[in-house]
Amino acid sequence: MRVEITGKNIDVTAAIRARITARFEKLEKWQVALINPHAVISEEPGHKFKVEAGVSVPGAKLVASAEHDDMYAAINEVGQKLEKQLNKQAHKGEARRASHTVDVPEDEESEVV
Numbered sequence: 001m002r003v004e005i006t007g008k009n010i011d012v013t014a015a016i017r018a019r020i021t022a023r024f025e026k027l028e029k030w031q032v033a034l035i036n037p038h039a040v041i042s043e044e045p046g047h048k049f050k051v052e053a054g055v056s057v058p059g060a061k062l063v064a065s066a067e068h069d070d071m072y073a074a075i076n077e078v079g080q081k082l083e084k085q086l087n088k089q090a091h092k093g094e095a096r097r098a099s100h101t102v103d104v105p106e107d108e109e110s111e112v113v
Contacts, residue, residue: 001021001024001025001028001034001037001062002019002037002099003020003024003037003038003039004019004036004037004038005017005020005038005040005041006038006039006040006041007040007041007042008040008041008042008043009042009043010041010042010043010049012041014072015062016041016075019072019075019077020039020041020053020075023075023076023078023079023080023082024039024053024055026079026083027055027079027082027083027086030057030086030087030090031059032057032086032089032090033058034055034056034057034066035055035056035057035058036055036056037054037055037082038053038054038055039051039052039053039054039075039078040052040053041071041075044067047069048067048068048069049068049069049071049074050065050066050067050074051065051066051067051071051074051075051077051078052064052065052078053055053065053078053079053082055082057086057089059089060085062082062085062086062089064081064082064085065077065078065081066078066081
């Protein structure tokens, strides 16, 4: 998978590239086509790292961001947020069908007089 990675105020090393690519590869377990995955890493004032990631899937665009003191923790947090969004998107049809079911009340046994 080809992931576009941009670094603002930070150099993108091979280790950073490998971690981000691994997080996007975990999204492939949902068997959904990932279109144009991209991530932006920036170092904010106060030695905080901000990671923003986005990917398009058929029918939706998923975007997540996280800010943390540890860059790898921020990458993991963004990956988890994208997984939650993808899970919600993948099961959207099932949730809609479940919310539109009609409950048929059981008839109480009628007494014969």
